[in-house]
Amino acid sequence: MSSSLKLQKRLAASVLGCGKRKVWLDPNEINEISMANSRKNIKKLVKDGFVIKKPQKMHSRARTRLRLEAKRKGRHSGFGKRKGTRNARMPTKVLWIKRMRVLRRLLRKYRAQKKIDKSLYHELYMKVKGNGFKNKHVLMEFIFKAKTEQTHNKTLEDQAAAHRARNKAARERRQKRQLERQRGFATEPKKH
Numbered sequence: 149m150s151s152s153l154k155l156q157k158r159l160a161a162s163v164l165g166c167g168k169r170k171v172w173l174d175p176n177e178i179n180e181i182s183m184a185n186s187r188k189n190i191k192k193l194v195k196d197g198f199v200i201k202k203p204q205k206m207h208s209r210a211r212t213r214l215r216l217e218a219k220r221k222g223r224h225s226g227f228g229k230r231k232g233t234r235n236a237r238m239p240t241k242v243l244w245i246k247r248m249r250v251l252r253r254l255l256r257k258y259r260a261q262k263k264i265d266k267s268l269y270h271e272l273y274m275k276v277k278g279n280g281f282k283n284k285h286v287l288m289e290f291i292f293k294a295k296t297e298q299t300h301n302k303t304l305e306d307q308a309a310a311h312r313a314r315n316k317a318a319r320e321r322r323q324k325r326q327l328e329r330q331r332g333f334a335t336e337p338k339k340h
Contacts, residue, residue: 152182156199159190164201174198251276251287264291268298 153173161168173181177198184190193199218224230237255276259269272291281287 153178156181156184156190159184159187160194160199163187163190163194164199166201170202172200172202174200247283248276250284251281254284254287258291264295268294 157168157171157173160171160173164171174197177193181193181198184193190199215224252273255264255269255272258264259266264272268291272287272294275281276287281290
């Protein structure tokens with residue numbers, strides 16, 4: 149493109165609302181284009197089709213999408229692709245907070261559903277705080293075991309209480325019989 153069309157190109161870019169690199173000047177109509185020295189003339193040339201705004205270039209995201217899909221599967225994340233330290237990439241504090249929230253939410257849910265009483269809730273809450281459970285599954289398993297143990301202990305206690313009550317009743321009956329026997333001996337007249 150000859151330097152004489154610099155002005156026309158600048159004016160055309162301004163009229164078309166794009167950059168100079170997007171302006172196409174018809175090489176067959178160079179004489180007519182070089183005559184245009186105002187915006188009005190340029191607008192006429194645009195209308196006639198001697199000056200055209202080039203279409204936008206394609207910027208495909210297909211490759212990006214493919215790569216993201218692979219990344220979701222765990223590809224492209226080896227040692228060579230990592231810049232920050234392990235703690236910078238995924239802070240241990242964030243992991244801890246997430247775990248605490250998950251476990252505490254589960255405890256609250258179980259307490260609301262009356263699956264655990266408040267004393268067991270408090271005990272487990274403190275265990276959770278003290279890093280006693282690795283994940284939700286482990287906590288659920290522990291709760292299940294604790295509950296079975298509780299029920300087992302309760303049945304044993306009930307049995308012991310029933311046993312004690314039986315023994316007490318038997319003792320009382322025995323004492324009653326002994327008292328009656330003693331009274332019987334006392335009321336009987338002595339034989340000579």
